[in-house]
Amino acid sequence: MLRDWKFEIQLDEKSDKAIYLQIADAIIKDIHSGRLKPGDALPGSRNLAQLLKVNRNTVVEALNVLIIEGWLIPKERQGTFIADTLPDFKEVKASNPINVSTKNTINKHYHLQFDDGSPDSKIAPITELARAYRQIFNQKARWQMMGYSNELGDFEFRKSIVQMLNHQRGMQVNEQNIYITRGSQMAMYLTAQYLFTKNDYVIIENPGYKPAWSAFESAGAKLLPANVDKDGLVIDEVIYYLKSGKKIKAIYVTPHRQYPTTVTLSLKRRLELIQLSNEYGFTIIEDDYDNEFHFGYRPVLPLSSFTELKNYVYIGTMSKVVAPALRIGYLASNDDALIEKVGSLRKIIDVQGDSIMEQAVLQLIKDGIIKRHIKKATNHYKAKRDFMAALLNEHMNNKATYTIPEGGLAFWVVPNEQIDWSLVSKKLKDKGIKIIMPDSFSFGKTINGIRLSYGSLSEKELEEGIIALAEAL
Ligand SMILES: Cc1ncc(COP(=O)(O)O)c(C=O)c1O
Numbered sequence: 303m304l305r306d307w308k309f310e311i312q313l314d315e316k317s318d319k320a321i322y323l324q325i326a327d328a329i330i331k332d333i334h335s336g337r338l339k340p341g342d343a344l345p346g347s348r349n350l351a352q353l354l355k356v357n358r359n360t361v362v363e364a365l366n367v368l369i370i371e372g373w374l375i376p377k378e379r380q381g382t383f384i385a386d387t388l389p390d391f392k393e394v395k396a397s398n399p400i401n402v403s404t405k406n407t408i409n410k411h412y413h414l415q416f417d418d419g420s421p422d423s424k425i426a427p428i429t430e431l432a433r434a435y436r437q438i439f440n441q442k443a444r445w446q447m448m449g450y451s452n453e454l455g456d457f458e459f460r461k462s463i464v465q466m467l468n469h470q471r472g473m474q475v476n477e478q479n480i481y482i483t484r485g486s487q488m489a490m491y492l493t494a495q496y497l498f499t500k501n502d503y504v505i506i507e508n509p510g511y512k513p514a515w516s517a518f519e520s521a522g523a524k525l526l527p528a529n530v531d532k533d534g535l536v537i538d539e540v541i542y543y544l545k546s547g548k549k550i551k552a553i554y555v556t557p558h559r560q561y562p563t564t565v566t567l568s569l570k571r572r573l574e575l576i577q578l579s580n581e582y583g584f585t586i587i588e589d590d591y592d593n594e595f596h597f598g599y600r601p602v603l604p605l606s607s608f609t610e611l612k613n614y615v616y617i618g619t620m621s622k623v624v625a626p627a628l629r630i631g632y633l634a635s636n637d638d639a640l641i642e643k644v645g646s647l648r649k650i651i652d653v654q655g656d657s658i659m660e661q662a663v664l665q666l667i668k669d670g671i672i673k674r675h676i677k678k679a680t681n682h683y684k685a686k687r688d689f690m691a692a693l694l695n696e697h698m699n700n701k702a703t704y705t706i707p708e709g710g711l712a713f714w715v716v717p718n719e720q721i722d723w724s725l726v727s728k729k730l731k732d733k734g735i736k737i738i739m740p741d742s743f744s745f746g747k748t749i750n751g752i753r754l755s756y757g758s759l760s761e762k763e764l765e766e767g768i769i770a771l772a773e774a775l
Pocket residue numbers: 418419420484485486487488511556561589591618619620621626630631
């Protein structure tokens with residue numbers, strides 16, 4: 303039980319972070335530090351509210367977030383407890399990785415395509431972006447921007463990414479830990495070139511994201527597939543590989559919303575993965591490709607935000623936020639040598655990034671346009687997700703299982719029977735509809751599931767596509 307825990311927190315009314323999230327994060331911090339232990343009971347929400355001089359609803363919101371994320375467990379008539387399923391934190395001081403693309407291009411045979419989760423380009427802030435470009439080129443000192451710039455990326459732009467990662471995703475990085483790339487694919491390629499040499503191994507999720515696998519293989523790494531279940535990556539399979547004696551340099555994961563299944567890696571497994579990484583010394587390559595569109599309380603915090611984690615490369619992208627054609631991605635790492643080496647590797651093929659584009663996007667960030675766009679787009683996608691859920695319920699209920707995703711731009715649908723996907727794809731092609739074949743994310747044996755995007759399709763297209771798919775299954 304809770305003995306003499308004193309909740310020490312400075313609430314900051316002016317912060318970008320909502321008060322209930324500040325409270326939630328402070329509790330997480332106390333769990334990390336061992337001040338709160340698995341099984342400890344928290345004071346009641348009324349007491350906490352009095353102590354913190356906030357409205358009780360704010361405390362209840364904070365506790366709800368932590369219950370959903372798995373940090374706390376509510377017990378009827380007893381109160382709220384620190385989850386006792388969490389592994390013990392070992393106090394470790396944080397010290398300072400096939401060539402099949404899922405990116406299908408629509409061609410003359412198709413008028414409708416379920417892609418792998420692209421955003422709706424019709425709502426992209428293109429007018430605002432064009433305005434930002436014009437402003438840049440109209441500036442008096444525009445000549446200053448036409449020269450060579452820092453290969454890590456525009457300093458002010460990196461600063462704004464750092465701010466976003468630290469404030470919204472709980473990370474603790476600075477400008478020197480960040481490298482701006484042309485999309486996350488480049489980040490994965492460069493990371494692979496730095497980390498792997500021939501005969502190194504990388505554990506990957508199965509099913510998973512093949513463009514990343516290709517990047518790792520191009521650097522000489524061999525892939526070790528670990529399965530994914532309802533709680534995300536199966537840690538026992540990771541342990542099996544680690545104990546095999548193979549030279550495992552890294553693991554590539556999409557913990558926030560696993561690609562393609564949309565499952566969130568459970569907190570217990572997150573913590574286990576961090577411990578394993580520290581114990582065996584492999585790097586966690588965390589691809590957080592669609593953190594922005596979340597319909598629940600808040601996205602789970604990245605593995606890379608846990609200060610215990612010694613070796614990580616965190617990869618993000620602006621493809622979903624603005625548009626895939628805008629090639630801006632970034633990687634963050636606590637490994638200084640990685641950032642430096644990645645910089646010199648990139649210089650071999652690309653002297654610097656597109657600093658004008660970085661400045662234009664920075665302008666959108668500064669003007670609050672990106673923030674407003676994310677808010678608007680989240681509502682837009684949530685409405686589409688609900689529409690898609692209703693369609694699946696009406697047309698696929700007796701044919702397949704699926705869970706309604708808490709965010710992102712796609713559903714994972716598993717048919718009740720083993721499907722001949724080539725036949726289904728042919729039937730759909732005859733109707734001008736394209737799907738991503740399950741072998742584009744399966745390692746070895748084809749997985750019997752399909753990723754159905756909804757972000758880029760209109761309601762009419764979604765209806766036509768789902769009815770046709772239901773008929774074809
Ligand atoms: C798993 C995963 N990673 C990364 C990306 C984004 O890639 P990029 O930033 O290169 O457009 C995507 C886009 O669909 C993805 O599905």
